[in-house]
Amino acid sequence: MLSRKVAHSLVNDLQARYSGAKVVIRDVAENPPPHAGRAFVNALQTQPDQLTKEQSEALALSESLISELSAADLLVLAVPMG
Numbered sequence: 001m002l003s004r005k006v007a008h009s010l011v012n013d014l015q016a017r018y019s020g021a022k023v024v025i026r027d028v029a030e031n032p033p034p035h036a037g038r039a040f041v042n043a044l045q046t047q048p049d050q051l052t053k054e055q056s057e058a059l060a061l062s063e064s065l066i067s068e069l070s071a072a073d074l075l076v077l078a079v080p081m082g
Helices: 002-017 039-043 053-071
Strands: none
Touching: 002 039
């Protein structure tokens, strides 16, 4: 895919310019995150002390991904165009 090659080239250039930069690569085609299922939706409406294990895990993943995005100074998105 051309979009993937362009993204890798851009990331490599950025890493060369900013050698101390932390880079996180998420290939959602290779490793897609789970859909927001029933456990996640119900967890949004449940008090923290009443969450099931499944709901806690769904929220933890969501919070982790949100934190990762919030901490980013720059995002590179590779999206194929048809």
